[in-house]
Amino acid sequence: MRLGCLIYGFKILELKMMESETLKNSSRLKENPFLVPEGYFGKMQERALLARRRRRIGVVVPLLSVAAAVAVLIVGIWTWNLKFDSMPVKNLAQMSDEEIIAYLIYSGVEVEEIEIHEVEYQLD
């Protein structure tokens, strides 16, 4: 009985998917309606080379970033110690999803990691 319902469900979904294919019939919808600024493709090689060079610079920048982060951390710990007693502590359960997500992004968690859970909830 259950298997029968399941097969019936899949058949319905398959039929609906076939209906979706009707979108394909309009060739006008598939025409490219976008434009680019004049001369954009002429500068592509130059801009790609810039992106490639930026990648090289990227190796040097993290070293400076680490030094800056250490300095910020030292000042941060010092300031934290001064203010710790007067700071309100918020329980995680009291925080909204938005606040938690905003905090995760702020603390450098990859967007994909957050999305994975979201996708699971939405069954997307």
Add this chain to the structure above:
Amino acid sequence: MQMALSEEHISELILAKNYGDAFDGIVKLYGERMYWQIRRYVLSHEDADDVLQECWMKIWKNLPKFKSHSGVFTWIYRIVVNTSLTYLRKQSLLSRFAKGDEALKAAYSIESDVYFNGDALQSALYKAISKLPPKQRMVFELRYFEELDYKTISALLNTSEGALKASYHFASEKVKEALKKC
């Protein structure tokens, strides 16, 4: 103007570790095609340009990891699709949680796009696409516009074929609904 290299030639250059010439060859042979592909995924020219620059960086960084058994374009295609998807996810989060200018920047509007030259029906189509969740949007693009089979999309997005079929179904239903109102 120099002639564009062939895919085989680029592959040989990469394997010979001549990454500079291989990179130039990739830009010449696939640059424009990559741009148009990204443009349809992210819609605005500015976003497409940002994603393209990111793709160049990734291609340059990963050239030494290229394996000849996957063709050069297949390899690039994967980078383009995944970089665009990551970008769409970031934009989606930004438009939900950012405020002020940041939120405005993240929300694409077909009406205010000066580089859009479509008719009312195309405008409705892209408006509906811009409202889809990132993953559904990417599946719709790959299936509807690029007419890729589910097996290929499954390998590209690392998602089961069943989930992709469901995603495409939901996406195309939403798009059809939006077009009906047009």
